[in-house]
Amino acid sequence: MNLLRKTWGIVIAVIISSCHSATFDTISPDGTLKVGVVTTKDGDYGKAAFVVHYKGDSILFRSELGLETDAQKFAGNLRLKSVSEPKSVIDDYRMITGKRSHCVNEASERVYSLENDEGQTLEVTFRVYNDGIAFKYGLKAISDEEHIINEYTAYALPQGSKRWIQQYDPGYEKFFPLSTDGKLANRPEVDLWGYPALIEPRDSVFVLITEANIRRGHCGSFLYNGDNRDNYQVRLGDKKLAFSGVWESPWRLLIAGSLADITESTLVTDVSDPSKVEDTEWIKPGMVSWIYWAYNHGSQDYQIVKEYIDLAVKMKWPYDLIDWEWDVMRNGGNIQDAVKYALSQGVKPLVWYNSSTNWIGPGPLFRLNKKADREKEYKWLSDMGVAGIKVDFFSGDSVSTMNYYIDLLEDAVKYKLMLNFHGATIPRGWQRTYPHMMSVEGVYGAEWYNNTPVLTNRAAEHNATLPFTRNVVGPMDYTPGTFSDSQHPHITSYGHELALPIIFESALQHMPDRPSVYYDMPEPVKKLLSDLPAAWDDTKLLTGYPGMEVVMARRKGDVWYIAGINGTNEPRTLCFSLKDLSVAGKKITLFEDGTDDRSFAIEENLPLSEDEMTLEIKCLPRGGFVAVIK
The missing domain is CATH 2.70.98.10 (Beta-galactosidase; Chain A, domain 5)
Structure with missing residues (x-):
C-alpha cells in the first residue's frame, strides 16, 4: 500500500x-x-x-x-x-x-x-x-x-x-x-x-x-x-x-x-440548512383548541366553532383551529365571522386546507396548488388576521410532493403564516430551515379513536414507544389529552393523558377534547393545561424503554415539567432521579393516578431537599403522572 x-x-x-x-x-x-x-x-x-x-x-x-x-x-x-x-x-x-x-x-x-x-x-x-x-x-x-x-x-x-x-x-x-x-x-x-x-x-x-x-x-x-x-x-x-x-x-x-x-x-x-426566515417575531408556539376530535364535522357549524374559541379564551390558549369544511359553514356565520369573533376575543385563528394532491374529498379544495392561487389565498388569510394553516392529505414522498411542501413554506413567509402538515411525511429538518413549520402529523395519533377500535387496546404501549421513535426526529401532532371518549373509548388513565402534552413535543399542541371536559377538570389541572409551554429550552430522558415506560423532563425558563407513562397493562412504579435537573430547594407539584383511571391524586408545593432526588411514582395499568418543579 x-x-x-x-x-x-x-x-x-x-x-x-x-x-x-x-x-x-x-x-x-x-x-x-x-x-x-x-x-x-x-x-x-x-x-x-x-x-x-x-x-x-x-x-x-x-x-x-x-x-x-x-x-x-x-x-x-x-x-x-x-x-x-x-x-x-x-x-x-x-x-x-x-x-x-x-x-x-x-x-x-x-x-x-x-x-x-x-x-x-x-x-x-x-x-x-x-x-x-x-x-x-x-x-x-x-x-x-x-x-x-x-x-x-x-x-x-x-x-x-x-x-x-x-x-x-x-x-x-x-x-x-x-x-x-x-x-x-x-x-x-x-x-x-x-x-x-x-x-x-x-x-x-x-x-x-x-x-x-x-x-x-x-x-x-x-x-x-x-x-x-x-x-x-x-x-x-x-x-x-x-x-x-x-x-x-x-x-x-x-x-x-x-x-x-x-x-x-x-x-x-x-445537519439541516439554517433558517431561511430572517424576521421570526411572528412565529409563536402555543396551545390550540381543536374542534375535529369531538365534532367531526363541527367546523360546518358556526355556533360550535364559537364554543371552541370560547374554550381557548377560558383556558388561556393562544390559538383555535377551525378544521375541515369551514367553506360550507352555516348556522349563523361563515369563516369571516368566525375569524372576526376569534380576534375579538384575543384568540388567533388557524384554518384547515386540503392539499388537493391525494384525497379530493372535503374542502376547501385547489386553493394552494398553483403559486398565483396560493399567494392570493395567503394574502386573504393574512389580511383577515389568520395566524396559520393546517394542510392535509398529501401524497407520499415523491419529488413533486417534497417540492410542494417547500412551495407552501416559502410562500407563507411573506404573509407570516405558520404551517402544520397533516396526512404528511415525517419531519426531516425543515423545522430549522423553515421555523414556521410548527408541526407535522406523520403519526398514528389520538384522531384514530374516531376511526377504528384498534387504538383503544394498543394506545398505552404505542404512546410509550413514540418518544423513542417518531418524536425524536421532530414535532409530532398527535393531538394528546383525550380524557373523554369519542367513537371508540380510551382505557389509558387521566394521569396518562395529562402526561402526553409534555411527553410529546409539538410547537402547536392541539387539545382535542370537548370544552365541558376541560371545564370540569380540577382547578390545578386546568391551571397546568393553561400554563403549558409548547416549545422547550431543554429536554432530558429520566428513564424509559420502548413500549414499557417513559419519564421525560422538559424545561421552560426555570420551570421543569416532568411527565411519565406506564405502557403496560399491569401496575408499575416509575423510578427516576432528579439529580441532573439541579432542583434541590425548589417545590414540586404532583399529579398522579387517583383511585381509578378517571381521577387524579394531586399534591401541591412539596419541598425538595438534597436527599430527595430519587422519586418513585406508582402508576395504574396504562397510567401516568405529571410533576411541575419551580
Whole structure:
C-alpha cells in the first residue's frame, strides 16, 4: 500500500493504491463512535461498505454504499480512491420550536472518494458526532440531464436485533411493533418500512435510522428488507431523479448511543440548512383548541366553532383551529365571522386546507396548488388576521410532493403564516430551515379513536414507544389529552393523558377534547393545561424503554415539567432521579393516578431537599403522572 499525501486547495487527501481491502476511520470527538469505510474484493474493485463501532464494539456490520444513475454506476465495482483528512464541524444555532432552544453539536468529517471501473467518482461525506453519524453522496453529472435510478445504501444489523419500525405508509400512520426477525407478526409479507427505525443491536445500545435535509429536487426514501430480513436497503420515493451539474443526496442519519442519547438528540436539525426566515417575531408556539376530535364535522357549524374559541379564551390558549369544511359553514356565520369573533376575543385563528394532491374529498379544495392561487389565498388569510394553516392529505414522498411542501413554506413567509402538515411525511429538518413549520402529523395519533377500535387496546404501549421513535426526529401532532371518549373509548388513565402534552413535543399542541371536559377538570389541572409551554429550552430522558415506560423532563425558563407513562397493562412504579435537573430547594407539584383511571391524586408545593432526588411514582395499568418543579 502506498500512501501519498497531496494538497488540493485546502483539502488534504490520502491517495490509495491497493489490491487489498482498506479501511480509514472517522471518529467522533469523544471517541465513542467510529466509522470505517471499506472496499473488499480480490483485485482493485469491489463493494464499498461502512462499519460502525460504539465504544469499541461493532453495532452495524458491513453496510453497503453505492449509487446508480442512467449514465454511471457505483455498486460492486468500486475502490477507495482518496480520503480527506478529518476536519471539525460545529453546529451552534437557536431554535424557536422543539426540544431545545440552543443546539450545539460537534463532528469529525471526512470525504471518501470512491472510483468505479470506468474512472468515475462518487464522493461520500461522513460526519461522526458524539450522538450519531451522518453521511451523504455527492456526484457530478456527465451528461446534460442525468437521473438517479438506484441507491444501494443498506444497513446491516446483527441477527436477532430488537427493532421498532413501522410498516411504510405514505401518511406514516402505523404502529412501531417490536420485532427480532424483521417481520410483522400478522403480516409476514411486509418488506417496506418507514423512518424512523429504532434498533437495539446490543443490550442498552440503540441506533435510530432516518434522513434529513430534504431540498428542492429531492425525494424522500424508505427501507426494504425483502431479500434479507436483517439488511435494510434504502429505496427512493421516485424511480428517477433528474439532475444536472453537481448533485448531493439528503443526509442519511444514524443516531446512536443510549436511549437518552437518542431522545435528546438534535442531529436531524444539526445537519439541516439554517433558517431561511430572517424576521421570526411572528412565529409563536402555543396551545390550540381543536374542534375535529369531538365534532367531526363541527367546523360546518358556526355556533360550535364559537364554543371552541370560547374554550381557548377560558383556558388561556393562544390559538383555535377551525378544521375541515369551514367553506360550507352555516348556522349563523361563515369563516369571516368566525375569524372576526376569534380576534375579538384575543384568540388567533388557524384554518384547515386540503392539499388537493391525494384525497379530493372535503374542502376547501385547489386553493394552494398553483403559486398565483396560493399567494392570493395567503394574502386573504393574512389580511383577515389568520395566524396559520393546517394542510392535509398529501401524497407520499415523491419529488413533486417534497417540492410542494417547500412551495407552501416559502410562500407563507411573506404573509407570516405558520404551517402544520397533516396526512404528511415525517419531519426531516425543515423545522430549522423553515421555523414556521410548527408541526407535522406523520403519526398514528389520538384522531384514530374516531376511526377504528384498534387504538383503544394498543394506545398505552404505542404512546410509550413514540418518544423513542417518531418524536425524536421532530414535532409530532398527535393531538394528546383525550380524557373523554369519542367513537371508540380510551382505557389509558387521566394521569396518562395529562402526561402526553409534555411527553410529546409539538410547537402547536392541539387539545382535542370537548370544552365541558376541560371545564370540569380540577382547578390545578386546568391551571397546568393553561400554563403549558409548547416549545422547550431543554429536554432530558429520566428513564424509559420502548413500549414499557417513559419519564421525560422538559424545561421552560426555570420551570421543569416532568411527565411519565406506564405502557403496560399491569401496575408499575416509575423510578427516576432528579439529580441532573439541579432542583434541590425548589417545590414540586404532583399529579398522579387517583383511585381509578378517571381521577387524579394531586399534591401541591412539596419541598425538595438534597436527599430527595430519587422519586418513585406508582402508576395504574396504562397510567401516568405529571410533576411541575419551580
